Amino acid sequence: MSDALARTPREAGFAMPGEFERHAGTWMLWPERSDTWRDGAKPAQRSFARVAAAIAECEPVTMGVSRAQFRHARASLPDSVRVVEMSADDAWMRDCGPTFVRDDRGRVRGVDWQFNAWGGLQCGAYFPWDQDELVARKVLEIERLPRYEAPLILEGGSIHSDGQGTLLTTESCLLHPSRNPSLNRSQIETQLRDFTGAERVVWLPAGIDADETQGHVDNLACFLAPGVVALAWEEDEEDANGAITRAAAEALSRERDARGRPFTVHKILLPPPQFRTEQEALGLDRVQRALPRPAGLRLAASYINFYFANDACIVPTFDVAQDTTVLAQLADLCRGRRIVAIPSREILLGGGNIHCITQQQPLASPSP
Amino acid sequence: MSDALARTPREAGFAMPGEFERHAGTWMLWPERSDTWRDGAKPAQRSFARVAAAIAECEPVTMGVSRAQFRHARASLPDSVRVVEMSADDAWMRDCGPTFVRDDRGRVRGVDWQFNAWGGLQCGAYFPWDQDELVARKVLEIERLPRYEAPLILEGGSIHSDGQGTLLTTESCLLHPSRNPSLNRSQIETQLRDFTGAERVVWLPAGIDADETQGHVDNLACFLAPGVVALAWEEDEEDANGAITRAAAEALSRERDARGRPFTVHKILLPPPQFRTEQEALGLDRVQRALPRPAGLRLAASYINFYFANDACIVPTFDVAQDTTVLAQLADLCRGRRIVAIPSREILLGGGNIHCITQQQPLASPSP
Numbered sequence: 216m217s218d219a220l221a222r223t224p225r226e227a228g229f230a231m232p233g234e235f236e237r238h239a240g241t242w243m244l245w246p247e248r249s250d251t252w253r254d255g256a257k258p259a260q261r262s263f264a265r266v267a268a269a270i271a272e273c274e275p276v277t278m279g280v281s282r283a284q285f286r287h288a289r290a291s292l293p294d295s296v297r298v299v300e301m302s303a304d305d306a307w308m309r310d311c312g313p314t315f316v317r318d319d320r321g322r323v324r325g326v327d328w329q330f331n332a333w334g335g336l337q338c339g340a341y342f343p344w345d346q347d348e349l350v351a352r353k354v355l356e357i358e359r360l361p362r363y364e365a366p367l368i369l370e371g372g373s374i375h376s377d378g379q380g381t382l383l384t385t386e387s388c389l390l391h392p393s394r395n396p397s398l399n400r401s402q403i404e405t406q407l408r409d410f411t412g413a414e415r416v417v418w419l420p421a422g423i424d425a426d427e428t429q430g431h432v433d434n435l436a437c438f439l440a441p442g443v444v445a446l447a448w449e450e451d452e453e454d455a456n457g458a459i460t461r462a463a464a465e466a467l468s469r470e471r472d473a474r475g476r477p478f479t480v481h482k483i484l485l486p487p488p489q490f491r492t493e494q495e496a497l498g499l500d501r502v503q504r505a506l507p508r509p510a511g512l513r514l515a516a517s518y519i520n521f522y523f524a525n526d527a528c529i530v531p532t533f534d535v536a537q538d539t540t541v542l543a544q545l546a547d548l549c550r551g552r553r554i555v556a557i558p559s560r561e562i563l564l565g566g567g568n569i570h571c572i573t574q575q576q577p578l579a580s581p582s583p
Numbered sequence: 584m585s586d587a588l589a590r591t592p593r594e595a596g597f598a599m600p601g602e603f604e605r606h607a608g609t610w611m612l613w614p615e616r617s618d619t620w621r622d623g624a625k626p627a628q629r630s631f632a633r634v635a636a637a638i639a640e641c642e643p644v645t646m647g648v649s650r651a652q653f654r655h656a657r658a659s660l661p662d663s664v665r666v667v668e669m670s671a672d673d674a675w676m677r678d679c680g681p682t683f684v685r686d687d688r689g690r691v692r693g694v695d696w697q698f699n700a701w702g703g704l705q706c707g708a709y710f711p712w713d714q715d716e717l718v719a720r721k722v723l724e725i726e727r728l729p730r731y732e733a734p735l736i737l738e739g740g741s742i743h744s745d746g747q748g749t750l751l752t753t754e755s756c757l758l759h760p761s762r763n764p765s766l767n768r769s770q771i772e773t774q775l776r777d778f779t780g781a782e783r784v785v786w787l788p789a790g791i792d793a794d795e796t797q798g799h800v801d802n803l804a805c806f807l808a809p810g811v812v813a814l815a816w817e818e819d820e821e822d823a824n825g826a827i828t829r830a831a832a833e834a835l836s837r838e839r840d841a842r843g844r845p846f847t848v849h850k851i852l853l854p855p856p857q858f859r860t861e862q863e864a865l866g867l868d869r870v871q872r873a874l875p876r877p878a879g880l881r882l883a884a885s886y887i888n889f890y891f892a893n894d895a896c897i898v899p900t901f902d903v904a905q906d907t908t909v910l911a912q913l914a915d916l917c918r919g920r921r922i923v924a925i926p927s928r929e930i931l932l933g934g935g936n937i938h939c940i941t942q943q944q945p946l947a948s949p950s951p
Contacts, residue, residue, distance in 0.1 A: 218662035282670040294586035297724050300668045302650040356665050357725055
């Protein structure tokens, strides 16, 4: 395709805003594949519809849907949700959608990363992923927004921006040999800076246990505001996440952001370990070339996978006592936002959560 | 689907503008099916791309494309053309797309007619047509425009509006038993008025010969301006179109428009009869449930199937001497517009022409 912009966002003065900034809207994809989503994806579709409906109370939502599911998705979603035809290989708009960038004049453009389904033929979740590759492009076409094509293989869930020049990511994912084996850490960092406009990249060692993405940061840590990070936390040192979250905390304590500030870190306890049940495993199509998801396998449950919508915080819950504690904690940390809890077991079973299935499009407006 | 508006455009104060008024843009669909378009639709795709490129010099163009053809269509069209994924059973945006209506405040909405592929199981062009049925809806979703659902089976090519309360149509198509057999002429007229906001419906007896649509008006006559009609004309009384075009002229001479004006009629000579060649017929897939298109069959060639884009007139030509005469005549009749000639044989072979493959979206602005 011929029409990508020639320069990089950095050269043109564009950078990735924080998710907590105002949005023009949210993009999602409708779940459908029956080897990812049990019972023909019907329970997941109901959960996605709940997420879409909750966000649509805050800002415009667009749902991309296959030709086959168009009528059903349209009938399952509130009228306020825009439904557009958009093929995809699965439903992870965070990872295959565009990363939006904005300049000082408030103009918005999109970055179209390379995508290989979380690890390509080596450890990817499925094959092929040719339709996922077109999702960012299709989103930007609909919005008539200019497109940058980045040479880096990267999923949106593997980076967070503070909107002030700092990017948060993990070594376990971005340096994994299944992504960009020909690039070293410094070359990857250069591309991250060129295409997100960030000045400083803060590396955390690893994402949480059982994550099928080689450890996306968006299940481990996120910005609540510039200088303020929410971090998943496991008290139990016997649990794999005990060491992982401690290592992340230590990395953050040593780092400064792009403006030289130390990070204020708020620890959000992980829920008790979650596992796929026999019943849940039975509902999946068994096919070749997709990740096996047997009963007993641990699920990568984390409250950190919440999503900021305008004036709200859409939070996954796991039907455990700790939900209440965390919702109260987030209400305290995110003053001025409504806290919307959504039981997310069915999304979690697919390998991600609310943040993984959404992508924010920032408001086109000049920086204050 | 649940979200159609409850009232009719008429009740809400909306009406269909003239095509010659300013557009916000043009919608098209990418040709693909190999039983309509010869040689795997490749020659037709090049013609559609030429039409899109010509219109894109005047106003924004959006091309709806199937999942399978997305990459190829994107690479075949100028960057200025927006390409969106949109399944369809064929490529006739005029007929399955929405009819846009506008109110005095300049707000724009869409009418989603019922569609049965030009005659359903009785005499339709193919089966099934379930994706065509969704096209209007998908266009309006992308534009976030409210939708009226009309109970009438109708194709956009079967009506023309003068933007001042007058609708032009044909009896041969709208009263054909394959469309709305349970409705009589007066009931059909009531629905036309309710959903286009027209005050007066002017009926011409029949469309031109060999038209697969039971005679759409858009191959026979159109408005150049309120009160001014361009009419296809055949001098040869031996030709089937001799009687047809005379009957249309007589009907127009007896009629008045919604404001009581008689019509000024400009006759545009039809090109010499055109027939499908052996070579052209050979390039088609032969399948069941689509109209047979053998060699020797007459084609419904007419210059009237031109399209008004902003400041231009996109005119089909047929590689005959008469092209020059008609282009000069249209230049004279459409002062202030560029006349863009596009050789249209490949579109004609599919059963229509430039007007049939386009649909104008009027500018959202108050009436002057």
